[in-house]
Amino acid sequence: MASTKMKIKKSKSGGYEVMVLAKHPMETGLRKDKKTGNKIPEHFIENMEFAVNGEVIAQANLGTGVSKNPLIGVGIPNAKPGDTVTVSWVDNKGESDSAEKAVK
Amino acid sequence: MKRRIFLKGSLAAGTLAVAAGAGMLTPRSVLAAAWPKAAFESETEADALNAFFGSSDAEESDQVSIKAPLQAENGAVVPIKVMTSLTGVEGIAICAIKNPRPYTTSLRVSDGGGGLYSTRIKMGQTSPVHCYVKAGGKLYMASQEIKVTVGGCGG
Incomplete structure (x- = not known):
């Protein structure tokens, strides 16, 4: 079950920073199932988009080299309190999830 | 039969198109x-x-x-x-x-x-x-x- 959590905090360099924790196995495709000896197929998040008030400001490209349950942080220097930040991701199997939060 | 395959294939693209239609995506090539x-x-x-x-x-x-x-x-x-x-x-x-x-x-x-x-x-x-x-x-x-x-x- 996919779940995506989001936190917005003030950044030291000014503006805000969004931290996203997506629950995802991020399988590399190299790991073997210990019981059957079969390789576990690749399963990872490909793209994660960050939008402020509906306008996409950044897109993160993830691969198999990113740790499981990725924690991604992105700066949003121009956000103001009251703005809505939306994060959505899609993985290589077409699964997706999103989260939305207002800047305080 | 072909229609099935087509529908399957366009499913992923469809989500993007819906998002674009709702103004979720800017048309800038960088982010598309x-x-x-x-x-x-x-x-x-x-x-x-x-x-x-x-x-x-x-x-x-x-x-x-x-x-x-x-x-x-x-x-x-x-x-x-x-x-x-x-x-x-x-x-x-x-x-x-x-x-x-x-x-x-x-x-x-x-x-x-x-x-x-x-x-x-x-x-x-x-x-x-x-x-x-x-x-x-x-x-x-x-x-x-x-x-x-x-x-x-x-x-």
Whole structure:
């Protein structure tokens, strides 16, 4: 079950920073199932988009080299309190999830 | 029969189209771009940079800073934070040089985005980590060696 959590905090360099924790196995495709000896197929998040008030400001490209349950942080220097930040991701199997939060 | 296959194939594209229709996506080509498959599948750093940024000529800059541990206890989870004071940031990429596929992750930035990207990566062994920032059409980089005691690739 996919779940995506989001936190917005003030950044030291000014503006805000969004931290996203997506629950995802991020399988590399190299790991073997210990019981059957079969390789576990690749399963990872490909793209994660960050939008402020509906306008996409950044897109993160993830691969198999990113740790499981990725924690991604992105700066949003121009956000103001009251703005809505939306994060959505899609993985290589077409699964997706999103989260939305207002800047305080 | 063909219609079935077509419907299946267009499902993923459909979600994007709906998002675009609802004004979720700006029509800018930078962000409408797909997952950079070529960069992720490259086995050398230069190939990956050429695939993603269009060039691999990077200039070392102290305006790019990396916040990462000097020694990672667990190679499966190595926190990396890239910060830059450069303006007009277009993209940020992180490469763990000795990983089988060095190109680990990247961020495309459009107007209104900032020069900050943090993530957690897997590292197979002790290796320098190179962080690239493209700003104003030029490529800048910074690097840091991270010691890994327990590898995290395929483990």
